[in-house]
Amino acid sequence: MIGSPQSPAPQDPYYTLPNEWDSAAERLALLGAAYDPESITLAESLGVTAGSRCLEAGAGGGSFARWLCATALPGGRVLAVDADPRHLTDLPDRGGEVARLDLTTDDLPQHEFDFVHTRFVLLHIAQRDTVLPRLARALAPGGILLLEEGDGLGVLNEMPGAFGEVWRAFARSTELAGANQSWARNLPAHLEALGLIDIRANVEIPVFRGGSQMARMWSLTWAQVHETLTALRVSPQVIATARAELADEERWFYAPPTVRASGRAPRESVATP
Template identity: 40%
Template sequence: MPSQHAPTIAVADPGEGYAFGDDHSQAAEQHRCLAAYLDPMTTARLAATGVTDGWRCLEVGAGGGSIATWLAERVAPTGEVTATDVNPVHLSERPGLRVLRHNVVHDPMPEGAFDLVHARLVLRHLPERQTALAAMTRALRPGGWLQLDEFDIDYGPVLLAPSRAAGALYERFLAVKARMFVDAGADGGWGRRAATAMRESGLVDIDPVPHLMTWHADSPGVHLLIHLTHHLRDRLVAGGMTDAELAEVRQVMRHPEFRASSCVIYSVQGRRPR
């Protein structure tokens, strides 16, 4: 049965955000690309938990709010979704959906309060990811669900490019991007380690499901990568790429012959023991 009382979360003071925070002028487009790329997978998995009217849900690192909004529609009219972010400027409240500034590593949250906790592409960015995972686990009511959707960016090869040089440039771009995330404290392979971490945090019924997609010029994941060549331009140049190379790799990804594998996306569910 869903919990009956709305939980209370302490509101954080503005502080240090994620490695690539939402105050960047291109963050709204990043959220749009991520939603187009990942929302179908995320919502299908969330629906399988049985989330419905009356549930209390927590969306950690809600970003642009697409999943928080979807959850609010599922739990209406008597449930509630709490959407948190260290910088929730892209989130809007509505009936059944409240928005809070909150840092999952440092700020307190209620224990045993939520029927469902979800985070997507959050813990990979946090050096203190185990601390954050423990807090989210404690926030679940007995029998409640935790779902983490996370990348493993160590895999994602080019499958076909206009030339060998074009394919090599694309893979060099991926390598520079991966090093950039590591330098910022992220774990590029966290997705494949999330299930073990969830078990070690005390969750049961762990179910990791990997997803792969074939990418081409019109794929939402490719649109995201092209966007990141602009969004993260300064960091990519600091990592060794030139503006000319970034322009060229955009053209490679837009080429009609371009094909690549996505990275592996792991959607991992577990439950707090009853």
């Protein structure tokens, strides 16, 4: 049964950047502003339109779910689920549905959605190889599963300056918590193994200027995980330098690659693991 947004919040054992942090709403809004344009362009190319039945799994700040509401409704359906949906309270006013749901343990509707999407969710979940088939089973015949996940893809050791030093420590901290920074590069093979067809995939390395929305998002990330970083022997001075670099409009940075992969459930049957 789908969880209710009013039910007690479960402990979130797998996500490294929990939603209850004081500045989480700002960080999530900046993440959406940085990544939504590519997500929206890809979703439109995959056929998301008025009347589409959509599942946003791990909806976070809800920016992409809001776009789904504006695009698929009325006539379609938008269900946004998250282990901590505190930033999704406006979605019902937009016609969407919200559920508090742990993707690792709670049931998802099966065979109901034309479009299922996650972004920067599965790499953080140690049980990702169990969650992925469940997302595929949520697809109606002919439905599309779109995954957008981060992956080091060999660039982490090339990231310069204090920003790179902090990013490498952050990546280690996420893996200690159950993340896998090299899992996403194999997404096309994972989707094919689930029986999905029409698989598409690409990789993008975001390049951004200091002082930009993406720079501010990373600066807030370093603030959120400050204690974790210092526990990994990153000095507060290095963290402060990395945040100062990110505020410098004369600097340019690149973020770890984003792997985007999609696959379609066969129309004659729904994909199964």
